[in-house]
Amino acid sequence: xxxxxxxxxxxxxxxxxxxxxxxxxxxxxxxxxxxxxxxxxxxxxxxxxxxxxxxxxxxxxxxxxxxxxxxxxxxxxxxxxxxxxxxxxxxxxxxxxxxxxxxxxxxxxxxxxxxxxxxxxxxxxxxxxxxxxxxxxxxxxxxxxxxxxxxxxxxxxxxxxxxxxxxxxxxxxxxxxxxxxxxxxxxxxxxxxxxxxxxxxxxxxxxxxxxxxxxxxxxxxxxxxxxxxxxxxxxxxxxxxxxxxxxxxxxxxxxxxxxxxxxxxxxxxxxxxxxxxxxxxxxxxxxxxxxxxxxxxxxxxxxxxxxxxxxxxxxxxxxxxxxxxxxxxxxxxxxxxxxxxxxxxxxxxxxxxx
Numbered sequence: 001x002x003x004x005x006x007x008x009x010x011x012x013x014x015x016x017x018x019x020x021x022x023x024x025x026x027x028x029x030x031x032x033x034x035x036x037x038x039x040x041x042x043x044x045x046x047x048x049x050x051x052x053x054x055x056x057x058x059x060x061x062x063x064x065x066x067x068x069x070x071x072x073x074x075x076x077x078x079x080x081x082x083x084x085x086x087x088x089x090x091x092x093x094x095x096x097x098x099x100x101x102x103x104x105x106x107x108x109x110x111x112x113x114x115x116x117x118x119x120x121x122x123x124x125x126x127x128x129x130x131x132x133x134x135x136x137x138x139x140x141x142x143x144x145x146x147x148x149x150x151x152x153x154x155x156x157x158x159x160x161x162x163x164x165x166x167x168x169x170x171x172x173x174x175x176x177x178x179x180x181x182x183x184x185x186x187x188x189x190x191x192x193x194x195x196x197x198x199x200x201x202x203x204x205x206x207x208x209x210x211x212x213x214x215x216x217x218x219x220x221x222x223x224x225x226x227x228x229x230x231x232x233x234x235x236x237x238x239x240x241x242x243x244x245x246x247x248x249x250x251x252x253x254x255x256x257x258x259x260x261x262x263x264x265x266x267x268x269x270x271x272x273x274x275x276x277x278x279x280x281x282x283x284x285x286x287x288x289x290x291x292x293x294x295x296x297x298x299x300x301x302x303x304x305x306x307x308x309x310x311x312x313x314x315x316x317x318x319x320x321x322x323x324x325x326x327x328x329x330x331x332x333x334x335x336x337x338x339x340x341x342x343x344x345x346x347x348x349x350x351x352x353x354x
Contacts, residue, residue, distance in 0.1 A: 003278030004045075004098070007263040010272055016262070017255045019043065026188055029242070031142065031323055035059040042250035043260060045098075045242050051089035052316035054245070061246045062092035066257035075282075078266055081306040083281045087243045089314040095243025096264040097281030098273070102309040103150045103237045104210045104302040106222040108196060111203035121154065121172055121228050124206045128179040134203040136180040136195070137173075138187035139333065141326030146238045147207045148173050148329060148345070153236020153310045154229060160349050163342075170338040170345070176206070177333040185330055197222055209240040213277050215296035224298045226305045239309035241281060321352035 001023045008019035024037070034050045038059040046054070054060040064072060072093055076084045079097045087095035107117050111134070118124040128135035137147055148169050149159045156165025177184070181201070184192065189208040196202040197218030206228055215221050227237040244260035246253050262268055269282035274291045285291050285299070292299040312318060325348055332341050 003273040003276045006276040038247040039249045042256040044245045046245045048086035049312045049318045051094040051314040055090045056316045061248045064093045078282045080283045080286045086311045095245040098244045098264045099242040100281040101209045101240035102306045103207045104305050106205040108203050132179045136184045136202045138189045138192040139185045141330045144329040145326035150238045167342045170342045174333045174338045212295045212298035225301045234304040235308045237305040237309050317352045
């Protein structure tokens with residue numbers, strides 16, 4: 001939230017409207033129905049899978065009705081990876097990419113016992129088996145399903161399109177869960193990265209949404225690198241990030257949209273967001289070697305993952321499916337049969353998407 005508060009301060013100094021921010025939890029960001037939040041604010045930070053819900057409930061005003069096409073085209077061209085396009089749904093633009101993230105890997109080089117960072121999923125499993133407890137995944141429900149989706153994408157290209165790829169994804173995820181810390185079933189990505197950088201317990205996190213501050217400001221900084229691959233091709237890492245959207249309840253929608261466009265644009269993203277602990281959605285920051293160095297090499301280290309990231313469906317049914325599927329995984333990874341778990345995931349997906 002610090003980058004957006006810094007943007008609000010600068011915006012007001014330039015003559016723009018005053019913007020005050022209130023934070024909500026990471027869990028609420030991923031799970032809380034959007035219409036429960038949007039009615040109380042002019043601007044809302046959203047996760048892209050909620051675009052379908054916004055379209056159905058009418059709780060957001062499409063930004064293509066508030067901003068000119070030239071501005072939107074510039075933001076689309078400037079966005080890193082599919083960050084901007086992830087907020088496009090049903091012919092409208094529902095959010096603007098102010099924060100870019102996807103699932104990447106984090107490593108403590110000093111704890112790897114002179115071993116190379118695993119680059120392929122088979123190597124990850126081998127490393128975890130040799131050093132049980134030192135390889136961890138955050139496996140709270142939203143992140144258990146995110147990791148499964150990334151693994152399915154890496155093994156087959158499109159989750160729920162290949163039975164064999166999906167089965168392999170469940171097998172790898174269950175194997176890592178059983179070789180890792182038991183309390184990781186309760187972890188969000190910041191919990192895993194905090195444990196990794198505040199203690200010497202965790203040497204490698206193969207999948208977590210990246211937070212570049214753990215590579216620079218932590219007691220024992222980690223290094224962020226691209227997610228592991230199957231055959232040397234980085235693909236399928238699930239896109240995260242955050243977008244600025246305008247509430248349909250806003251009494252000043254034009255002013256809210258103007259701030260959102262400015263805060264998502266090249267200047268604010270490069271000069272403010274990247275320098276106040278943010279993770280810009282604009283490539284003006286990702287392309288700058290100085291900012292990359294300030295971020296501990298985060299941008300160059302994870303660029304292939306975000307450029308090839310997989311965008312979750314924006315359909316109205318997806319958020320509920322994602323939450324239920326995540327709970328199914330979290331509750332069964334340690335003791336369930338992976339093949340049966342894959343079948344149950346497919347059945348759940350079929351019921352929600354029908």
